Amino acid sequence: MLNKNFYLILIISAVFGISFWIGFNVNLLPAEASINAPIYDELFKILFIIGLIIFIGMTIAVIYSLFKFRKRKDQYGDGDGIALEGNLTLEIVWTIIPSIIVLIIGLYSYNIYDRMGGMKELNHSHEMMTSNTEKIWAGISQASNNEVASNNLSVEVSAMQFAFLFNYPKGEFISGELHVPVDRKVSMKMESKDVIHAFWVPEFRIKQDIIPGQPTILNFTPTKVGKYPIICAELCGPYHGGMRASIIVEEESDYKDWFNKNTKTEVSL
């Protein structure tokens, strides 16, 4: 009996060890290119490790059972096995363990979403859009209200079947490509011209729906120079799959060059 328990503990330890090792050493996600990315990836890592423990544990249990409880040559009958009914201890255990796991994941997800700015009070903003009625902006906001005014780069996003357009109010021009300087907070106000779209940049780990009649905001700070895809993540029509744009994160000076090339008015940034 002691021997059996010893092997059981050994196998469970190995399953945990392997899962943690894979969880911390195998990276399935694209580059981390915004300040949101490392926060999000923390949660992903935990979910990945829990998934691995369950997957590897179950696989071992199934393979073990296949051999241990297989039908022997001298066994006859329909193979239904012993008539067993009810095991209160087992039922309590397999109810409590998943409940604890789900509860922890739920609380931890809430914490992550809060750190990403999802729980911040929604802005009531009048500065950017020329709407006459007061609109409530919904969405992820990492900036407090007084932060928005200061050094942020403001961009207005219009989504339509099947394109994104980026309006730079300071420069009075519209671009099909989103250019942003690295390490500076970008505040986007997004409106849809027709149906529901979603603005998704996998490398930034952010996604926000763009909803007709309900403008949304999305704030982020890119941390890595490069070109990343913007993907519409809401099935919005027959060419939804082609609704893509690019975000170009560049050094401040390169961004200024690009901005000045496009701008119609001479303004200092």
Ligand SMILES: [Cu+2]
């Ligand atoms: Cu779309």
